Structures are given as structure tokens and as C-alpha cells.
Amino acid sequence: IAGITQAPTSQILAAGRRMTLRCTQDMRHNAMYWYRQDLGLGLRLIHYSNTAGTTGKGEVPDGYSVSRANTDDFPLTLASAVPSQTSVYFCASSEGGLSTDTQYFGPGTRLTVL
Amino acid sequence: GQNIDQPTEMTATEGAIVQINCTYQTSGFNGLFWYQQHAGEAPTFLSYNVLDGLEEKGRFSSFLSRSKGYSYLLLKELQMKDSASYLCAVLDSNYQLIWGAGTKLIIKP
Numbered sequence: 692i693a694g695i696t697q698a699p700t701s702q703i704l705a706a707g708r709r710m711t712l713r714c715t716q717d718m719r720h721n722a723m724y725w726y727r728q729d730l731g732l733g734l735r736l737i738h739y740s741n742t743a744g745t746t747g748k749g750e751v752p753d754g755y756s757v758s759r760a761n762t763d764d765f766p767l768t769l770a771s772a773v774p775s776q777t778s779v780y781f782c783a784s785s786e787g788g789l790s791t792d793t794q795y796f797g798p799g800t801r802l803t804v805l
Numbered sequence: 806g807q808n809i810d811q812p813t814e815m816t817a818t819e820g821a822i823v824q825i826n827c828t829y830q831t832s833g834f835n836g837l838f839w840y841q842q843h844a845g846e847a848p849t850f851l852s853y854n855v856l857d858g859l860e861e862k863g864r865f866s867s868f869l870s871r872s873k874g875y876s877y878l879l880l881k882e883l884q885m886k887d888s889a890s891y892l893c894a895v896l897d898s899n900y901q902l903i904w905g906a907g908t909k910l911i912i913k914p
Contacts (some may be wrong), residue, residue: 733904796847
């Protein structure tokens with residue numbers, strides 16, 4: 692593994708189903724982030740974690756939850772998917788949280804909720 | 806509220822120069838980032854400015870004026886591979902990135 696990986700690459704999901712998007716980084720970065728990207732809008736922060744064991748809410752956290760049990764992994768869970776959660780989801784990491792450190796992005800997960 | 810404005814789309818010719826502008830209104834300022842994003846791919850880091858002035862990095866330069874809430878990305882000697890979206894993002898007082906919607910740059914031969 693080099694950098695950040697995300698799984699799955701894409702997914703079609705029925706409304707009401709539970710879904711976990713996976714994100715793993717091997718750079719030993721302290722901070723990790725989940726964004727969604729929708730056409731015509733900027734990236735929007737869903738949740739973040741400045742260090743293992745801590746998480747925080749971003750701009751659009753409703754309907755999503757995260758956990759950070761260790762440094763490398765930061766899964767995003769949709770408890771009961773709705774069509775408005777159709778989007779491209781990017782995981783990112785940076786060396787430090789609450790800092791000016793550059794964020795590095797994973798390849799994204801394209802999620803469609805029907 | 807917080808706001809980042811960029812043109813939606815720009816067109817330029819291979820070999821030419823293009824300037825992509827970004828204006829911002831945010832709660833606090835801890836720097837401005839430019840990222841490049843090719844279609845269907847992840848954003849990748851281009852530049853970071855926290856002080857006023859021009860930062861040059863090869864064919865790409867980025868300028869910042871904090872008093873005007875303004876930045877631009879200058880791309881010289883355009884190549885076809887520069888066709889991409891360019892994202893402006895400001896680090897606010899909480900050290901969270903506020904993103905513009907991006908400028909889609911189309912390069913024509």
C-alpha cells in the first residue's frame with residue numbers, strides 16, 4: 692500500500708441499507724478526513740479525526756458516523772442510506788490536525804443510493 | 806457565512822498562459838491552497854500561500870493578497886495534460902478547509 696486507499700471504488704445501494712466506506716493510510720498521518728463532492732459544489736467536510744481515538748463533526752455530518760480505533764483506518768458509516776447521500780466520497784489525511792499541513796486524498800468512492 | 810468564489814469554467818490554448826482567480830470570505834485565515842483534480846481522480850496538492858505575494862513552482866505560480874481576499878493560480882506554457890479542475894481552498898480559523906466549487910480548465914490545441 693502506498694498512500695491512501697479506499698474501498699469500494701463504487702457502489703450502488705438501496706435506500707435504507709447500511710453501508711461502510713473504508714479508508715486506510717500507510718503514511719502514519721495523525722489526521723484523517725471524510726469529504727463528499729457533489730457537482731457544482733466544493734468539497735464538504737463530513738467528519739474528521741485529529742488523532743487516533745478522537746473524532747469531530749464537519750460541515751455535513753448528519754446521517755454519517757465515523758470511528759478511529761487506530762492511526763491507519765478511518766471508516767465512514769451510513770446507518771440508513773438516503774438518495775441525497777449519492778455522491779463521490781473522498782478520504783484524506785494530513786501529518787497533523789488543526790494545522791497547515793497538506794491534505795492527501797484517496798482515489799474516492801462513487802456511491803449511488805436508489 | 807463562508808464563501809469561496811471561482812469561475813466555473815475557462816478555456817485556453819496549448820502553449821498559452823491562463824490565470825484562475827479565487828476570492829474568499831471566511832471566518833479567519835490560516836492559508837490558501839490550490840489543488841488540481843483530473844476528471845474521475847482525487848485532488849492533488851499544487852500550492853500553499855499564507856503570506857502576501859507570488860510563489861513560483863515551475864510552470865505554476867500562485868499569488869495571494871490577504872487584504873483583498875484574493876488569490877490566483879497562473880499556469881504557463883499550457884499543456885494538454887493541464888486540462889483539469891483547479892480547486893481553491895482556504896484554511897479557516899478552526900483549521901478546517903473551506904473549498905471552492907472548482908474551475909474546469911479546458912485546453913484546446
